[in-house]
Amino acid sequence: MSVRVRFAPSPTGALHIGGVRTALFNYLFARGRGGVFILRIEDTDQNRYVPGAEDYIVEALQWFGLQPDEGVTNGGPYGPYRQSDRKALYPEYARQLVRNGKAYYAFDTPDELEARRQAEENFTYNYLTRNGLVNSLTLPAAEVEARLAAGEHFVVRLLVEPGREIVIQDLIRGEVRFQSNELDDKVLLKADGMPTYHLANVVDDRLMKITHVIRGEEWLPSTAHHALLYEGFGWQDAMPEFAHLPLILKPVGNGKLSKRDGAKFGIPVFPLSWKGEGPEDSFAGVRETGFLPEAALNFLALLGWRPETEQEMFTLKEMIELFSLDQISKSGARFDYEKAKWFNQQYIKNVPNATLAPLVRPYIAQQGYTPDDQTLENIIGLMKERVTFLPDFATEAYYLFEPVKHYDAETLQKKWKPELQPAFEALMEYLQHAQADNAAALEADVKHFMQEQGFKPGDLLPLLRIAMAGTMKGPAVFDMAILLGKAETYQRLQKALAHFVQFQTDLK
RNA sequence: GGCCCGUUCGUCUAGGGGUUAGGACGCAUCCCUUUCACGGAUGAAACACGGGUUCGAUUCCCGUACGGGCUACCA
Numbered sequence: 001m002s003v004r005v006r007f008a009p010s011p012t013g014a015l016h017i018g019g020v021r022t023a024l025f026n027y028l029f030a031r032g033r034g035g036v037f038i039l040r041i042e043d044t045d046q047n048r049y050v051p052g053a054e055d056y057i058v059e060a061l062q063w064f065g066l067q068p069d070e071g072v073t074n075g076g077p078y079g080p081y082r083q084s085d086r087k088a089l090y091p092e093y094a095r096q097l098v099r100n101g102k103a104y105y106a107f108d109t110p111d112e113l114e115a116r117r118q119a120e121e122n123f124t125y126n127y128l129t130r131n132g133l134v135n136s137l138t139l140p141a142a143e144v145e146a147r148l149a150a151g152e153h154f155v156v157r158l159l160v161e162p163g164r165e166i167v168i169q170d171l172i173r174g175e176v177r178f179q180s181n182e183l184d185d186k187v188l189l190k191a192d193g194m195p196t197y198h199l200a201n202v203v204d205d206r207l208m209k210i211t212h213v214i215r216g217e218e219w220l221p222s223t224a225h226h227a228l229l230y231e232g233f234g235w236q237d238a239m240p241e242f243a244h245l246p247l248i249l250k251p252v253g254n255g256k257l258s259k260r261d262g263a264k265f266g267i268p269v270f271p272l273s274w275k276g277e278g279p280e281d282s283f284a285g286v287r288e289t290g291f292l293p294e295a296a297l298n299f300l301a302l303l304g305w306r307p308e309t310e311q312e313m314f315t316l317k318e319m320i321e322l323f324s325l326d327q328i329s330k331s332g333a334r335f336d337y338e339k340a341k342w343f344n345q346q347y348i349k350n351v352p353n354a355t356l357a358p359l360v361r362p363y364i365a366q367q368g369y370t371p372d373d374q375t376l377e378n379i380i381g382l383m384k385e386r387v388t389f390l391p392d393f394a395t396e397a398y399y400l401f402e403p404v405k406h407y408d409a410e411t412l413q414k415k416w417k418p419e420l421q422p423a424f425e426a427l428m429e430y431l432q433h434a435q436a437d438n439a440a441a442l443e444a445d446v447k448h449f450m451q452e453q454g455f456k457p458g459d460l461l462p463l464l465r466i467a468m469a470g471t472m473k474g475p476a477v478f479d480m481a482i483l484l485g486k487a488e489t490y491q492r493l494q495k496a497l498a499h500f501v502q503f504q505t506d507l508k
Numbered sequence: 509g510g511c512c513c514g515u516u517c518g519u520c521u522a523g524g525g526g527u528u529a530g531g532a533c534g535c536a537u538c539c540c541u542u543u544c545a546c547g548g549a550u551g552a553a554a555c556a557c558g559g560g561u562u563c564g565a566u567u568c569c570c571g572u573a574c575g576g577g578c579u580a581c582c583a
Contacts, residue, residue: 196582217577304520
C-alpha cells in the first residue's frame with residue numbers, strides 16, 4: 001500500500017515553528033517512500049477560527065518548499081480537505097457508532113458539567129459517572145427520542161468499556177499501553193454539530209486513506225481513544241501507523257516553546273511574520289528575520305532527527321534520502337537559536353552570489369541603495385562570509401554603497417601619525433595608476449611598491465582601510481579597492497587624508 | 509493529583525555490556541590574516557541517582573529524582 005501522510009494544522013493563528021517541523025517530517029517521509037503528502041485544515045472549532053490563518057499556513061509551507069500533493073490549495077481525489085467543508089459527514093459516523101453501541105447521546109450542559117468539576121476534585125465523564133448523568137444510557141429510549149426530536153442540544157460521547165488494555169504500537173516509542181479505566185468518554189460530536197478533533201481525525205484519516213499518522217507528542221495520550229474509535233467503526237485492521245514526535249522546548253527554562261518566547265528571547269518562532277489584533281498577537285517571522293528557508297529547514301530537521309552520518313548540512317533532497325522515523329529521538333529538543341544562526345550563516349556563505357542578489361536587494365533598497373546587479377553581486381561576494389542574516393548585507397557595510405560617513409577615531413588615534421602623510425600620499429598616487437585588475441594582483445603590486453619605498457605595511461594598510469571603510473571591520477582592502485574602482489578609491493583616500501590631518505590638528 | 513512519555517558535554521546529538529564515550533553549535537587558546545569574518549588546529553565540557561542482573565554496566569531490569577505532555581462540547 002502506498003504511503004499517504006497528512007499535515008493537519010488548525011487555523012487558529014500563525015503556524016508555530018513546531019508545526020513546520022511536523023510538516024517537514026511528514027513531507028520527508030512521504031517523499032522518501034514515494035508517497036503522498038496531504039495538507040488538511042482542521043477547522044472544527046468555530047470559536048478559535050482566525051481569518052487568514054489558513055493562508056498563512058499555505059504560504060509558510062510554500063516558502064519552505066514543502067508543497068502538498070493534495071490539500072486545500074490544489075485539491076485531490078479525497079477532498080474536500082477542509083473539515084468545515086466536510087461538516088455534513090461526521091454526524092453520520094457518530095450515529096453509526098451510537099447504533100452499534102460504541103457511543104451515546106449526552107444531554108448534560110457544559111455548565112452542569114463545570115459545576116460537577118468544581119464540586120468534585122477529579123470528576124471525569126467515564127464508566128463510573130456516566131450512569132448518574134443525563135444521557136441515552138440512563139434516559140428511557142422514548143425520552144431520548146423526544147429530546148432529539150425537540151432539537152435539544154446534545155453531544156455524542158464515546159462509550160469506553162472498562163477493564164480493557166489498549167496497546168499502541170508507536171514507530172518512535174514502541175509499545176505504549178493504556179488502561180481503559182483511565183480513559184474518559186470523550187466527546188465526539190459537539191452540540192453545534194461539529195466533530196471534535198478525535199472524531200474528525202479518525203474519520204478523515206480513514207477516508208483519505210492515511211497510512212501513517214506523524215504528529216506531535218501531545219497527541220500520544222488520546223491515541224488510545226483513537227484506537228477505540230477505529231475499533232468501534234470496525235476499521236481496526238486498517239488502522240494507520242502512529243509516530244509521535246518529541247516536542248520543541250524553550251531555549252531556556254521549563255516547558256515547550258511557546259509563541260510568547262519569540263518576544264521574550266528576541267527570536268522568531270514563527271515562519272512568517274504575523275500581524276494579529278495587537279502587539280501581543282503580532283510576531284516576527286523566520287523569513288523576515290532574514291533566514292534562508294533551506295537553512296531554517298536544515299536546523300529544524302535536526303531538532304529531534306539525526307541521520308547516521310556526522311554530516312550537518314543537508315539539502316532537502318538529501319534529507320529525503322536519509323530520513324527515517326526510527327532515527328527520531330524520544331526526548332524533547334531545546335530550540336537553540338545560536339545553532340540556527342550558524343546554519344543560516346553557512347548557507348549564505350555557500351549560496352551563489354547571483355542567487356542571493358534578488359533576496360538581498362529588497363533590504364538594500366530599503367536603505368535607499370540601488371546598485372546594478374553586477375555591483376550588488378560583487379558586494380555580496382565580499383560580504384557573504386561576514387553576515388548571519390540577509391538584511392546584514394544592507395546594514396553591515398554601508399560604505400560599499402556610499403562614501404564613508406564616519407572614521408573610527410580610536411583606530412585613527414592609534415594608527416595616524418603626521419610623518420606617515422608623505423607615504424600615504426605616495427601610496428595614493430600609486431593606487432591611482434595601478435594596472436592590476438584583480439585584488440590578488442593589486443595586493444602583490446602594492447606590497448612590492450611599499451617594500452621598494454621602505455614603507456611598513458603595518459603602518460599604511462590600516463590607514464588605507466580606515467580611509468576606504470571608516471572602520472576596522474570588513475572585506476580585504478584590496479577587494480574593496482577593486483570593487484570601488486580607481487576613481488572612487490582615489491576620492492576616498494583624498495577625503496580621508498584631509499580628515500586625518502584635521503583629526504591631528506584637533507588632538508592638539 | 510492521576511495517566512502517558514522521556515533523561516549522554518551548557519545546547520542538538522552519535523554510540524552501546526568491556527570505547528581514550530564520537531561529532532556539531534556555543535565557549536577558550538593558537539594558526540591563517542597587519543581588519544572583521546571564513547577556514548584550520550587544540551582545549552575545557554556529559555552517560556541524573558540508588559538498587560539489582562553480570563566477571564564487567566553509561567548501555568539490560570526495577571525504583572527514585574527530575575523534565576515533558578495529556579487530563580475541554582481546543583486542537
